[in-house]
Amino acid sequence: MNRDNAVFDLIEKEHLRQVRGIELIASENFVSEEVMRAMGSCVTNKYAEGLPGHRYYGGCEVVDQIERLAQDRLKELYGAEWVNVQPHSGAQANAAVFLACLKSGDKFMGLNLSHGGHLSHGSQVNFSGLMFNACCYNVNQETGMVDYEELEKTALAEQPKLIIAGASAYSREWDYERIRKVADQIGAIFMVDMAHPAGLIAAGLLKNPLKYAHIVTTTTHKTLRGPRGGVILLGKDFDNPWGYTNNKGEVKKMSQLLDSAVFPGIQGGPLEHVIAAKAVAFGEALTPAYKEYAKQVQKNAAVMAKAFMDKGYNIVSGGTDNHCMLVDLRNKFPELTGKLAEKALVAADITTNKNMVPFDTRSPFLTSGLRFGTPAITTRGAKEDLMLEIVEMIDTVLCNPENDANIKAVREKVNSIMMEYPMFAW
Ligand code: DSN
Numbered sequence: 001m002n003r004d005n006a007v008f009d010l011i012e013k014e015h016l017r018q019v020r021g022i023e024l025i026a027s028e029n030f031v032s033e034e035v036m037r038a039m040g041s042c043v044t045n046k047y048a049e050g051l052p053g054h055r056y057y058g059g060c061e062v063v064d065q066i067e068r069l070a071q072d073r074l075k076e077l078y079g080a081e082w083v084n085v086q087p088h089s090g091a092q093a094n095a096a097v098f099l100a101c102l103k104s105g106d107k108f109m110g111l112n113l114s115h116g117g118h119l120s121h122g123s124q125v126n127f128s129g130l131m132f133n134a135c136c137y138n139v140n141q142e143t144g145m146v147d148y149e150e151l152e153k154t155a156l157a158e159q160p161k162l163i164i165a166g167a168s169a170y171s172r173e174w175d176y177e178r179i180r181k182v183a184d185q186i187g188a189i190f191m192v193d194m195a196h197p198a199g200l201i202a203a204g205l206l207k208n209p210l211k212y213a214h215i216v217t218t219t220t221h222k223t224l225r226g227p228r229g230g231v232i233l234l235g236k237d238f239d240n241p242w243g244y245t246n247n248k249g250e251v252k253k254m255s256q257l258l259d260s261a262v263f264p265g266i267q268g269g270p271l272e273h274v275i276a277a278k279a280v281a282f283g284e285a286l287t288p289a290y291k292e293y294a295k296q297v298q299k300n301a302a303v304m305a306k307a308f309m310d311k312g313y314n315i316v317s318g319g320t321d322n323h324c325m326l327v328d329l330r331n332k333f334p335e336l337t338g339k340l341a342e343k344a345l346v347a348a349d350i351t352t353n354k355n356m357v358p359f360d361t362r363s364p365f366l367t368s369g370l371r372f373g374t375p376a377i378t379t380r381g382a383k384e385d386l387m388l389e390i391v392e393m394i395d396t397v398l399c400n401p402e403n404d405a406n407i408k409a410v411r412e413k414v415n416s417i418m419m420e421y422p423m424f425a426w
Contacts, residue, residue, distance in 0.1 A: 019423050020415045021349035022390060023380075026324035026373025027168070027196065029225045030380065031277070032284060033424045038277035039227050047269045051259060063272040070275050073282035077202050078210050080233040082255040085278055086262050086270040087230035090195045090219035094120040094164075095127060096232060096261040097215055100254065101162055101189050101244060104131050108162035109155060111146065112136040115358040116170035116316075116326070118193065135160060139170075139358045144317030146170070148178050155182045165209070166193030166217075169355050169371050171305070171320035176212035183214075189242065191215040195230075197322045199223025199375065202285045203294030206322060210235035215254070223297060223323050223375045225290075226281025227274045232258055293378060297323045300374040303384045307391035316357055316369070324373035328357040329398075336401060338367030344401035345370075348410040349418075350394060380421040389417070 018030070031039075043063065049056040052064035052071075070085045087093035102108060110121030110128075115138050119126045122134030135158045137151035155163060163183050165174050176192060183190035192209035198218040200206045209216050216233040220226035238254055246252050246260060263270065284290050298321075305315050305325045316326040329336050338354030345352055356362075357369035377386070393410050400406045 017349075020418050021351055022393075022414055022418065023376035024350060024352045024372045024374070024390075025376070026371050027219075027222045028373075029222060029375045030423055031221075031225060031227060031281065034280045035225075035227055035277045035284070036424075038280050039273055041273055041276065043273035043276045044271075046272050048272050049263060049269050051263075063275075066272060066276045066279060067270070070279035070282060073279055073286065074231060074233070077282055077285055078208060078216070078233055079235070080210055080216075081236055081238065082234040084232045084259055084262050085229075085275050086267065087217075087232060088267060088271060088274075089228065090118075090193065090217060090230040091120040091126075092262075092266060093217040093219075093230035093232050094193060095266050096258055097162075097191055097217060098128060098132060099265045100257040100261040101215075101242075102132055105133055106162075107133040107135060107158060107160045108164065109135050109137060109151075109158065109160040110164040111167050111170070112138045112358075114356045114360060114364070115139045116167040118166065118168045118195075121164045121166065121193065139317075141359055144358060145172055146174070148175055151179065152182045155186055155188070159186050160188055162189045162191060164191050164193060165213070166191075167196065169324065169326050170196075170317075171301075171315070171322055171325045172317050173206055173321045174209070176207060176209050180212045187242070189214050191217065193217045195219040196222055196324065199225060199285065199290075200294050200298060200322055203291045205294055205298055214238055215258070220278050220281060223294065224281060224285060225293075225375070225379065226285075227277035229271070229274050229278055231278070232262070234258075296383065297374050297378045299384060300378050300382060300387050301325060304372065304374060304387040304391060307388050311391065311395050323375050324371060326355055326357060327370045327372065328368060329370065330357075330368045333398060336398065337362060338369050339365065340401055341370050341398055344397050344407060345394060347404075347407045348393070348397050349414045350390070350397070350410075377421075380418070380423060382421060386417070386421075 047057045048060045048063045052067045071083050074083045111117035113123045120128050122129045140147040180190050190213045192213040195218045197206050221228045240254050301320045301323050305320045314328040314331045342354040354367040355369045355371040356367050360368050362368050
């Protein structure tokens with residue numbers, strides 16, 4: 001068979017970019033060779049609408065076993081009672097929860113996007129904000145931490161039917177117990193989107209939200225280091241006191257409502273090759289080696305945050321409990337936007353993303369912040385010493401973000417360092 005040069009040359013190029021650079025995007029990671037093989041396997045050829053044992057197609061005996069394996073491993077990983085491993089992404093998992101629990105126009109509450117929240121938690125340009133009535137809570141301007149008092153006041157005043165905890169750019173542990181109490185006071189469903197810290201939670205390094213939330217969603221590709229995708233989980237204490245019904249008006253268990261919301265509600269055929277890769281990743285996350293990896297992710301982030309602060313950078317909330325941190329550039333470089341900072345770092349083969357900081361005066365296209373995370377670089381084998389070196393190099397670039405010679409010197413150093421941190425050949 002002829003090689004499709006147009007595509008495979010580009011894949012080679014992307015591989016090279018990944019190999020020689022320092023990857024600090026907090027939501028990215030490098031999957032194992034087995035996860036990659038499962039995704040690129042013949043399982044992609046199979047249609048399997050429905051759930052294991054209840055499919056709309058023949059020939060699903062094997063994919064049924066694959067999907068059950070993914071379900072069982074995921075349940076074991078988080079102590080879940082029920083899971084659905086079919087959502088194509090985290091946003092799809094969240095959309096399924098909205099479809100199962102809310103009617104169009106119903107009110108719900110999530111963390112303000114510009115304070116670290118996620119698009120699918122109520123942004124006005126996302127289905128969540130377009131089709132539902134979103135209100136939000138914020139972080140405290142002084143501490144940079146979720147303002148739980150304000151959250152409670154807003155919830156009591158607004159009476160949302162669903163409260164979402166979880167974020168895209170928040171470096172602190174959550175007080176899930178407190179939010180659950182607020183939800184119980186107003187009879188709301190409490191959902192946690194644990195997409196970012198899911199891997200640290202699986203390793204027992206952060207609180208397991210399944211103990212407090214009615215519904216938990218996550219992506220599988222961030223700290224969890226699986227294929228790109230989403231899942232939904234229910235814990236032990238889940239019931240349906242709200243009397244939620246299906247489209248025929250029948251009261252159903254939340255698990256049944258969520259299954260139907262995923263398929264046929266918002267998706268057609270599940271991506272069984274990705275589900276196979278999820279099963280591999282969940283198996284990996286159950287091993288002691290993964291727990292060591294997750295510990296190192298957390299340690300590396302703490303060292304990186306401290307190194308930034310030692311150099312006079314302002315880290316929102318003053319540090320990190322998880323894998324990520326948000327640098328507010330305004331005190332050290334009042335004129336430097338996140339956009340220019342990201343561009344200069346990318347030119348030095350250090351990949352990160354511009355990010356709004358809480359109470360930012362700049363637009364999301366410019367921003368005053370940068371988000372950094374350690375999951376991917378830790379997969380490459382990085383330890384604390386490399387974190388210190390990386391912060392030095394970032395500082396060198398940001399002090400002269402438009403000096404090409406300076407950027408080139410850092411890039412050469414980055415490329416030479418990363419030769420020592422192997423990545424498997426794709
Ligand atoms: N945009 C992803 C992130 O980077 O956090 C979440 O969807």
